[in-house]
Structure formats: structure tokens, C-alpha cells
Amino acid sequence: MATFRLALIQLHVSSIKSDNVSRACSLVREAAKQGAKVVSLPECFNSPYGTNYFPEYAEKIPGESTQKLAEAAKENSIYLIGGSIPEEDAGKLYNTCAVFGPDGSLLVKHRKIHLFDIDVPGKITFQESKTLSPGDSLSTFDTRTYHISLPLTVVIPEKSRRLTSHVCIFCLETAYCRVGLGICYDMRFAELAQIYAQRGCQLLVYPGAFNLTTGPAHWELLQRARAVDNQVYVATASPARDDKASYVAWGHSTVVDPWGQVLTKAGTEEMILYSDIDLKRLAEVRQQIPISKQKRADLYAGTIKENLYASLPGAVTPFPTKATRNDSEVLAVTGQFPTGGRTPHPHNG
């Protein structure tokens, strides 16, 4: 299987945190019902976006908002990219994306590396660094076939005997894919995407809230640039546009394919955007225009500091499967498989 469904939640973010979180979880549930296996929320999904709001809305991770995300990931058996929230840790504030696996475990935490400090006179001036600190590491995670084991009674009809064994009762058949994470302004830094691609990422996800100046100018361009230069899928999840907010987000969550083509693009209102991520298509593009093999390593060097390799969680500690099982051990099982009766195909690597 080379395809999985991605959903981007273009959430309307209000000033009431609990409402934001509960509506986010409700839309995650809806996305999972529609077959999404990887779901992303937008940047700053539980809080209005603004330096004055960050201290008030900030939480520890784990904390109240991310606990709800962990539950939503588990209940719906999906990978949940938690957009971002203002995070408080050791007296500092960060703009942080927490990612949860289908069992509800925290897979990785990405703190926005490049803070949004810009000044376009008469258009947009913003200085995240007034209240936030930047993150110091790059973040990836891996999706793959995912198993949860439970003891079940197995019936082998011919011999009419029963045995109890640990078997896979749940298989999330997400195609294997390494995902690279950035938050909003991180997308302007081509180096980050290049490193992720070098490290095997096939999908880059940027929860982000561009505005009415940078949105029309650069939102789609930057996504298509990252996609075509690295031959990866690129997805962005924006908050819905709220013209009454102090910071008006651009909206237009988007998915771009490795050929640089926009696959789908939201409007400005609250909605769920779906796209099937086809890793076979990605492989085709890379074969047709083999730029990664054609790079001149003799002329330009790698782009990541050596000591940072170890801090790439996706690369160094691949997401563990929960059960290992051999198909031949089980002939028939009394439980129901969510895969529709088809023999589940366990997979560990």
C-alpha cells in the first residue's frame, strides 16, 4: 500500500480555549470517519494568535489541551499533528507542535525554530520574539503499519481446539512515510526542508497562519517551492480566516504534490481538507527528474550540523510497533478486524 489519506483541519479559532479544543477534537473525529489516517490541526489552534495571548494561553506539554489530543488520536486510531499551542516550559514560552500516535503516545514535539519577526511598513509588523523563545531542534516522525495487541481466543476449526494468543486486533495500514515538521515561518527557510528531504521525509507538514500580506504573496509559492525542490508532498494547515481577530489568518490550507502541483486548497472558512498522499507518485517524480542523485556533493556540502543528527527523533528512534506476530500462528480469529475481514498484515519495519 502506497497511499494514505491526510486531513487538514482549518479550524475557526476563538478566544475560548476549551471551545477551540473540543471543536478541534470533534473535527478530528469527523476526519477519521472519512478515512484520514494522518490529521493536522492549524498553528495556534487553542489560542488567538498574538504575543499578548501567548502567556495567558500557554500550557505545559503534556497539559490540558494536549491531553485531549492524545485521547483523540487514540480514540480515532490516527496520527494527530497537533498544529501548535503556546507552550510553557521552565519559565520560557514556545510555539510548539505535539504529535500523537494512534495509541495516544506523544511521538515528537516540534518547537518553532524560526520566530516570526517581520516589519512590512503599513502592512504587517509582528515580533514573536517579544514573548517566545525559539526551538533548537528539527523534528520528524514516521507513520507505518501499527499494531495493538490483545489476548484473544483463536479457533482452529479442523482440530476443534482453542488457544489463547496475543493477536493483532487493530491494524492501521498507513503507508510508511517519514514526516518533517515546521511551523509557519519555518517554511521560509529552505534549508530545513532540504535537511528533512535528505533524512528521508516524503511529506512536510507546516501548521501555519500567514496573513493578508504574506498570504497572497508567498503562502502557495513557498509550499510549491519546498515541494518541487525536494520532491516531497507539502501540506499546510491554517486557522480559518476571522476578519474580526487582531491577527487575521490567510486560511487556504493546501496540499502540494512532489511535482509542485496544488492538489487541493481550502477557502477561508472552517473546513476539513482531504488529500490522498500517494508515495508511488512521489517515487515516479523522483525517477523522472532525479535531482537528488544529480546534486553536486563535490561542489556543495550537506546542510545540517553533524551534532544535530542525533536530535532527529524520527530518524534515530523509529516509532515502535506494539506487537510482533507471525501470520502463520493464527488461522482464524473470533474478533472483528477493522480491515474488513482481510487478513491483517503485520509489519515491523
Next chain:
Amino acid sequence: MATFRLALIQLHVSSIKSDNVSRACSLVREAAKQGAKVVSLPECFNSPYGTNYFPEYAEKIPGESTQKLAEAAKENSIYLIGGSIPEEDAGKLYNTCAVFGPDGSLLVKHRKIHLFDIDVPGKITFQESKTLSPGDSLSTFDTRTYHISLPLTVVIPEKSRRLTSHVCIFCLETAYCRVGLGICYDMRFAELAQIYAQRGCQLLVYPGAFNLTTGPAHWELLQRARAVDNQVYVATASPARDDKASYVAWGHSTVVDPWGQVLTKAGTEEMILYSDIDLKRLAEVRQQIPISKQKRADLYAGTIKENLYASLPGAVTPFPTKATRNDSEVLAVTGQFPTGGRTPHPHNG
């Protein structure tokens, strides 16, 4: 002065080399008349584009075609980026861009670094490496106020005495600008543009011949990506489209500004495209969204191999001015200045 006029010659390339060269030079003359100070020809301007043509049309540099370019640069007092020609050197063939200064001197020679080897089934298959070898260095050159000195008689009216001195009789008041060069497929490699920007380039020029598959998909996208990611001007010069050619070029020579906006774009026919390169605008963009200062040097390293710094001609051996003179030495000069009688402003750095 922060602005100079750039012209891109979208030449119709035929199979008759001498015609191609003479028409190119005639269009260069026209561009200079219209005030262009930097002019670029398209990729493979003296030969049809195709691996079978390269051996037949290849020349030494200097050679018959580039000699004409040197003369055209000098006659019109411009910087001439000679698109590219098939070059023969020591038994090997290259796709090479020669650049000439306003005095006709050869400033730099860029050999295409990344050969165009792609295979998009049913659309376009091409393998430059069948006959060409790749270049091994990066290439920049600098434009600046440019002086040619000649001995002239200087009259100082009050004292009614004459003196003979070397004075500047020609000033090309091109704004100072470092230019980075790539040829066509080189544009797909973001690293090259990143290095050029790191080394102070404000304009990247890519003579290039995309085709009817990669043209609509990527030609404009790649230019806008290079421009917005590095906050530089990007210009491409394509041959005009010839539907009867074995390789049909996309046309649509383009200039993109440092905000990622298309300033001007040609159609498909033979024409000269003009654009004023405004370095003040570039400085504004870099101040508004200061990504070059915001890059995380602690997280990702430089992108050029140390030993290649020395091979950047523009960086290491800045283009020398021809005369050094102090304004105060000359009160009045009997010669005419092409700047319209205004006191020339010598400039060495």
C-alpha cells in the same frame, strides 16, 4: 544610483550559426540603444539544442561566436551574458556561458554544472550527458561603475593653462551588483542559488531552454522560488519557441523581483524583454523580512565546500576598474561624456 536596466534577448535560434550570432548581436545593439546596461542571450543561442548538434556546433572560447560577443559588448558598452554555446576544450564538450565586460574583456565563463538528464515517459526524455561534460565551478561577476581612461587635454579656464592627464572618458554607471550564473537545469538546484546569495549576489541570471513539459510545470515556479528564498532578482533568457525544432523551447523569458513577484514575462516569439533592476527595492525586502539574518547557523551549516570559495571569480577577484581618478584633479574636460555632461563619478569599490 541603485537601478540599472536589464535586457533579455529571446532569440529565435536557427540551424545557421552565423545567422544566429549576427542576429543576436543586432538585438544586443538594439537593447543597448534602449538603455540596457546588462544584456543576456539565451541558452544555446548559436546552435539548435540537441546532443547531436553539440559536437558539430562546438567552439573554443575564445572562438568565432564569442569573439563577436566581445565586440558587441565593447561597441555597446554593456555587460553581455552570452547565453550559452556548446564549447570544446581538450576533447570535451561543455554547455558554456561566457560573460563580457563593457571593454570587451572576458569576465567569467560558466560551464553548466548540472547536466539535463531527465526521463518523463511519454513527455520528455533528454540526456545531455550523452555528449556533454559538466562544469566544476560556480560563477559570479560584478557590475559597477566602469572607466576607460585615455589621455586628454584638460583646460582650466581661469589660469588659461592646459595640461594633459589621463581622464575617464567613459562611465558606465551600472549600479554595483554581483551577478550569479546558472544555465537552465542548474536552476533546479536550490543550493547553487543559496551559495550565490550567501556570496553577495543580488541578481541571478539563468539562460535556459525549458520545454513544453517542464516549462508550464516549473519554469516560473523555480524562478519565483529562487527569488523569494534568497531575496534576489532572478532572470531567465530562453530561446523563442520554434514548433518545428527537434527540441521545442518554452520561451517566456522572465524577470522576478526579490519579493517573488513576476515583473515581466515574454511570450513565445523572438523579442527583447526589459526590466529595471532596483537594488533599493531589494534592500527594502531584506529589511522587511530579514530571513538571511534569521537563519539558524547553529542548526544548519553553510552549503559550499570550503575549497570552492577560491573558484568564485566574482567574489575573489572583483572586476577591476580601468582607471582611478580623483574628481578634484579635473575641473573641466574638453571631451564629451556619455552621461550627458554631468560630472562622472568614479568608483572603485
